Amino acid sequence: MNRLIFLVDMNAFFISCEMAKNPKLKGKPAAVAGDPKKRSGIIFAANYEARKFGVRTTMVLHEAKKLCPELITVPPNRELYEKKSKEVMDILSRYTPVIQQNSIDEAWMDLTGCEKLFGSPVEIAENIMGTISRELDLWCSIGISENKFLAKMGSELKKPRGITELYVKDIKEKLWPLPVREMYGIGKQTEQKLMDYAIYKIGDIACSNVEFLKSNFGKYGEELYRLSRGIDNSPVVPNPLYDSKSISRSTTLPQDTNDLEYIKNVLMGLAEEVGYEARKSGYKGKTVSITIKYEDFTVVTRQKTVTPTYLTKDIYTNALRLFEANKNKNKLIRLLGLGLSNLETDELEQISIFDLVEGKNNTKKEETIEKTIDRIRERFGDKKIVRGSMLKNSKGI
Numbered sequence: 001m002n003r004l005i006f007l008v009d010m011n012a013f014f015i016s017c018e019m020a021k022n023p024k025l026k027g028k029p030a031a032v033a034g035d036p037k038k039r040s041g042i043i044f045a046a047n048y049e050a051r052k053f054g055v056r057t058t059m060v061l062h063e064a065k066k067l068c069p070e071l072i073t074v075p076p077n078r079e080l081y082e083k084k085s086k087e088v089m090d091i092l093s094r095y096t097p098v099i100q101q102n103s104i105d106e107a108w109m110d111l112t113g114c115e116k117l118f119g120s121p122v123e124i125a126e127n128i129m130g131t132i133s134r135e136l137d138l139w140c141s142i143g144i145s146e147n148k149f150l151a152k153m154g155s156e157l158k159k160p161r162g163i164t165e166l167y168v169k170d171i172k173e174k175l176w177p178l179p180v181r182e183m184y185g186i187g188k189q190t191e192q193k194l195m196d197y198a199i200y201k202i203g204d205i206a207c208s209n210v211e212f213l214k215s216n217f218g219k220y221g222e223e224l225y226r227l228s229r230g231i232d233n234s235p236v237v238p239n240p241l242y243d244s245k246s247i248s249r250s251t252t253l254p255q256d257t258n259d260l261e262y263i264k265n266v267l268m269g270l271a272e273e274v275g276y277e278a279r280k281s282g283y284k285g286k287t288v289s290i291t292i293k294y295e296d297f298t299v300v301t302r303q304k305t306v307t308p309t310y311l312t313k314d315i316y317t318n319a320l321r322l323f324e325a326n327k328n329k330n331k332l333i334r335l336l337g338l339g340l341s342n343l344e345t346d347e348l349e350q351i352s353i354f355d356l357v358e359g360k361n362n363t364k365k366e367e368t369i370e371k372t373i374d375r376i377r378e379r380f381g382d383k384k385i386v387r388g389s390m391l392k393n394s395k396g397i
Ligand SMILES: [Mg+2]
Pocket: 009, 010, 103, 105, 106
C-alpha cells in the first residue's frame, strides 16, 4: 500500500508568532532580529510584507533597514516560539500519532490509512491548515506525498499557505526542472561539485549514471540518485517526548571493568547518541550528568552546568571530566549512563549554515559539521561514521 506522508511547515514562524501575539504588527513589514544596537544584529525571520522589500533571513539589520526603512523589529522570544511550536504539534497529533518533528517549525506526519477518517489528502491538509489558523492564528504550507523526501520538496513549492501534492508520477514535471540547490539535503559544497560535473538540475541527477555518481560522491551519490527519482523509504519516526526535559542513555558493560580507555569509548558512544538525539530535536542542554553503577550495585550520579550545547564533543568532554573527578578506583564499573538536561530549543539553528559559509564562528562550524555527520548517519546507518578517537581505542573487552 502506498503511504500518505505530509510535511507541515510553518510560514515565517518566529515573526508569525510575534504577529499572533501583537496584531498591531500585522500588515506591516516586521522581522525578528538580533540586538539593533549592534551593527552585527541580523534578521532571524521576516514576515512576507518585509520580504517584498527584499528583507531576508540572515541579512544584517542595517542592510535590511536600508531596503525597508519602516521595518519594525522585535527581539527573539524563545519561550514564545517553543510554546507555539508545541501547540502546533498538539494540533497535528489529533490527526495521527506518527509525527516526526524536523525542526521547531516543521514536522512530518504519516497519515497512511487516514483518508477514511478525514477525507482526501487535500481535504485533510485543508483541515489541518484551517485548524492551525483558527486556533493559533498561524499559517503553514503542506507538502503531500508518498514519502518524506517528496513531501518536504512539495511543501517548498508553494509558500505561504500552499498545499502541494507531489507524487512520484509528478516528479518529471515538478521536481526535475528545479536547480540542484533546491533539493532537500544538498548544501553549497555538493551543489558546487555537481555543477563542476555539469549537473545543474535535479533532473540531471536523475538522468546521470548511478555508477558515475557513486564513484564521485560515494554512497551519498547513490542516495542523491534515488531521491532525485522520488524514491525514499525512510519511515516517519516519532520523536521522543521531551516533557522530562532531558535526554539520556545508559549501557550495562559486557563485563565489570575499570579500564579507562574502554570507559572513554563507552562515554563517547553515549555522548554520540545523546548529542545526535539533541541535535535532531533542536535542543541544547545546560546540564551534563553521568551515572556510574559499580559492581556492588552502588550508584553515583554527578552533574555539572555547561554552556548550552548539543555537540557530542562538548558532552563527551564534560562527561569524562565528571567521571575522572568522581570515579572510585577501587571498584569495577558495571553500568555507565550519560544525560543532557535543562534543555532549551536551539531557536536560531538555521543561522549555522550562514556562519559556516562566512567562517565566522567555530562553535557554529562544529555544530554544522556534527549535523552533517548526523545526516550521513541517517542515510547510511549508525556504523558508517566513527570518531577517530573511537577507532583508535576500539579494542573491545
Ligand atoms: Mg521550516
